[in-house]
Amino acid sequence: MNKIRGKIKDALKNFHFYSGIGLELLPKKARIELENVSKIIKLKKKQILYKRYDSPKGIYILLKGKIKIYQLNYDGSIQILFIYTQGEIFGYRPLLSLGKHPVSSAAIEDCELLFVDKEHFLKILSNSVELSNQLLKSVNHEFTVLVNRFTVFAQRGIKERLALSLLLLNEKFKLQNQIIEESEIKINRTDLANFAGTSLENLVRTLRTFEEKKYIRTIGKSIFIENFEALYVLTGI
Amino acid sequence: MNKIRGKIKDALKNFHFYSGIGLELLPKKARIELENVSKIIKLKKKQILYKRYDSPKGIYILLKGKIKIYQLNYDGSIQILFIYTQGEIFGYRPLLSLGKHPVSSAAIEDCELLFVDKEHFLKILSNSVELSNQLLKSVNHEFTVLVNRFTVFAQRGIKERLALSLLLLNEKFKLQNQIIEESEIKINRTDLANFAGTSLENLVRTLRTFEEKKYIRTIGKSIFIENFEALYVLTGI
């Protein structure tokens, strides 16, 4: 059983949208420098951090809570692209290339983050080849993740998308130092629908069929995966 | 009319998947160095350049023809992610981050490209901050494009996807020095279906409805856009 889960985990590696870089991966020196010039930001649930087309002001390191990265369309529909959790660093890509934010960012839960402004960040970056390489790898990882998800979303139905989304979220919702594979996925239905790329109603219905088949178990709004393999097979990857 | 088209072009900017970097954008010095150590590769139509999970051997500069970047799934289905045309540089991203290719690459038409091997490329790169910045911008651009397309593909139907795809391809198929807006989009139906993310049959049907509405005109296998604005409105972006 553990072998199968290991295999699943391995196959999903290129779908996991951990930002590709976390606090613990930063070069020691750069990390200390960044922390020294950072200031703390607190966000309430649903509060917006930045919007599409904003000029980037700096980078963010998530200490507590969850952040969603999404696009809001003219018709009001929303697509969630990434979800970040504690330890992850984000918002630096447009800074590296002098562009605007192509996406918006908001808190899913109450959050606490470190903010490092543009000038400080770029200065520290220019003094650390190691940090620069880390960030490049990170950008590359997120690109790969997006390409892989793109293919699934362009070609598969809701069952497949949701199965994939749940497996990914299970990783995201692991607690620090959590050993067991199964996490409590605490996300509201609307966000989950926007993440899986479907309507709220269809999401609920598909969740129900998963529950009937014992792939998952729901308690209140929380979701627990019961059968990892079945979900994995469903994704078709 | 030109004003409207200008506006459309502007709005589509972040959907165009020109690699973000072309020969003419390279710093002069780096360009000459790259050309000096490059060798020519010729590919026949349908020939594969590299495959997903291959280790990158070097970078490619497309001199003639068209290259598709795609993913092949276990069930045999294909999703085309990018299409490159002459002057574009590609294949460098995994090199920057020491990863594998997350996608495959093959010739849509007979192609001629310059190949610069890994070692030479990395050496030239390490001597040119300017080149490095260009490539970063390019990666960022492709990321933005992918995010935007992702949202459309995750949420919209075939009409919308195809409308967007055609507008993008119209740019791709412009000839060098072409002034008029309308291009001859020469692509076989299967590739177009795989690019728009639908089945061959549905693609054909949707093309027909576009033709009946005078949005496009087809001559043999070639497609010409007649009504840019209508297609743009359809995309919903």
Place this chain on the structure above:
DNA sequence: CGCCGTATTGAGCGCTCTCAACGAGGGTGG
């Protein structure tokens, strides 16, 4: 206790997929 935001369930319709058959066109060998 009532209100508001969130979640669930139902019904009906339109879209997109699949399966299947047919047509067109280019290339090859007789």
Place this chain on the structure above:
DNA sequence: CCACCCTCGTTGAGAGCGCTCAATACGGCG
């Protein structure tokens, strides 16, 4: 030069999926 074949494109029919609209249930908070 023609007949054949093979690939590619086109059309039709039917089933199932996923969307929207609408009604109802739940649950936390004032």
